[in-house]
Amino acid sequence: MADRSALTETPTLSQAHSGIPSRLLHKAERAKALVFKGKTPQPQQQQSLPAIPQGVSRATFDKAITDLTNQLGPENVELNDKPPKDDGWYMEHPNTHDMMNVTGSDALVASAVVYPSSTAEVQKIVLWANQYRIPIFPISMGRNLGYGGAAPRVRGSVVIDLGKRMNKILDIDPDDHTCLVEPGVSFYALYEAIQAKGYDHLWVDTPDLGGGSVIGNTLDRGVGYTPYGDHWATHSGLEVVLPTGEVLRTGMGALPHSNTSQIFPYGFGPIADGLFSQSNLGIVTQMGMTLMPNPTGHESFLYAFALETDLAQVIDIIRPLRISNILENVAQLRSAVQTIAVQGRPRKDFYDQPGPIPQSIIDAEVSKLPCGKCAWLYYGMAYGPPHIRAYKLAIIDAEFKKVAGARRIDPATIPKDNYFWSRDNIAAGVPDFEELLWCNWVPNGSHIAFSPVSPIRGKDAERLMALAKRRHAESGIDLFPAFCVGLREMHLIVEIVFDKTKPEAREAAMACMRAMVDDAAALGYGEYRTHLALMDQVAGTYSWNDNALMKFNERIKDALDPNGILAPGKSGIWPKRYRGRGWEMGTGAEGVEGNGVEPETGSVKL
Ligand code: ADP
Secondary structure, eight states: OOOGGGOOOOOBTTTOTTOBOGGGHHHHHHHHHHHHHTOOOOOOOOOOSSOOOTTOOHHHHHHHHHHHHHHHOGGGEEEOOSOOSOOOBTTBOOSSSOTTOSSOTTTSOOSEEEOOOSHHHHHHHHHHHHHHTOOEEEESSOOOTTTTTTOOSSTTOEEEEOTTTOOOEEEEETTTTEEEEOTTOBHHHHHHHHHHTTOTTEEOOOOSSSOSBHHHHHHTTOBOSSTTOBHHHHEEEEEEEOTTSOEEEOGGGGSTTOSOTTTOSOOSSSOOGGGGSSSSSOEEEEEEEEOEEOOSOEEEEEEEEOOGGGHHHHHHHHHHHHHTTSSOSOEEEEEHHHHHHTTOOOGGGTOOSSSSOOHHHHHHHHHTSTTOSOSEEEEEEEESSHHHHHHHHHHHHHHHTTSTTOEEEOGGGSOTTSHHHHHHHHHTTOOOSOGGGGGGGSTTEEEEEEOBEEESOHHHHHHHHHHHHHHHHHHTOOOOEEEEEOSSEEEEEEEEEEETTOHHHHHHHHHHHHHHHHHHHHTTOOBSSOOGGGHHHHHHHOOHHHHHHHHHHHHHHHHHOTTOOBSTTGGGOOOTTTTTSSOOSSSSSOOSSTTOOSOOOOOOOO
């Protein structure tokens, strides 16, 4: 039986920085009940905790923790010395490891968690880590699920949970349409703050779920679903603590007394911001973000395409429409099976045999939904006043109807509890809470994402689908594909849902992921983002000119982080102290912990 004692009420935003807005509490409670219904007892962990990082003796570690506790206060340093009774769920997640771990529950775990309250305290932590050569790993909210959650890449790292005490919205400028946030500000919190101020004219570009932080999502190059879409492209100005403890501001923020940091991202000279995205070169303590003007009108639409083989034609129709902004947002072309799964019901309700779910069952089930029998669903939104929308929607309709059997589903026929209305909220900048319901497909449902980038071309979509289908069939895993269409490219997001308590399910998921990454790279496609356990492999696919990019990254890493303390191994970038010691995962000599670190020769004096 699941641990029912964990079924307390979900914290709201007024109770926790990571809480749910009251308006969404009913959705959270429903989702939580479904998650706990699907839980089976979690296997007892064999690990001895705390996990002491390599190269540090227990005595040094204890001394270092005492020192950190003296500096930050006992309430702000927590040792991770007890295995969790329950991993919780999205809204009440652990900050010591990946709630949806694919590597087993004791591989990528923190030794301790520390809660700074200011940039100055982050600097103190960094200096402390250099002194004791203890790896540290920053998280904002730790909800980067599918990509590693709160887990550090190096076992025994001290996780810096920035969000708990650094969660202020420092500024919302209603004229410039910008904001300035600390790491613990979620999309939920930002949206609610904007509403509370009555700024109806400001929109937040929100991802599928709003519980992640604006900073964490942006640094990992996540997307939202309004026309702003690309979070990295719409940020402006970072404040960063370097691995050696200095603080810098990028862009216009480098100019003392500047009032343009949130409106012009570049400043003067080389653009440093890129060094801090998907990186292990700095800890971001503040970020400016642009906000979209309310387009004064919006309207969701949904098209159903009958056959799986319609994919190429649909994608080729999307490309010119998207590039010319007739299709205005990062829209999604989702498979019918995911539409079935997002209802939150387990797979066994539909099919209780091993191997991928048969097409005949998918067809029968999707026929019962408002979209009717189909293979693909396109969720989009038109923006602006009615006459502008009508102009664009007419073009979209004419183009999509060129596909034989394409149907526009009239939103008036879609019940209000259907997932369509969740997409409607998200595309209108209103953070929602439904997306991860498809994790309930299997007991203890967890997910990991394969996310290659390709041109918006039918033949590319077909090639990627073919390889994903082949590898899923080999691994006996149901295929959940969705194409997220950017402006000139698209990401195929394939979510593998697995039971994290079953070693064979985790292994199958990883085998399938690893095979897809290699297959895709052989065809010239690379991932835009990946899970911690796949970072070495994915980084290895970006190998042009004898790994010139990785050599460059390593030189910068060694220059900025001479003691190799900040998130070693993140994005496949290992500091000198770890390099060549077999830490890379999935590249042959599988190693979570490699063969230790360079013997202690004294830390580099800063
Ligand atoms: P979210 O806040 O969306 O839940 P996470 O906290 O899980 O995101 O972080 C996502 C990724 O971004 C992780 O790899 C994490 O190390 C990195 N990251 C998050 N916040 C920061 C930060 N403030 N500075 C540097 N890296 C960060």
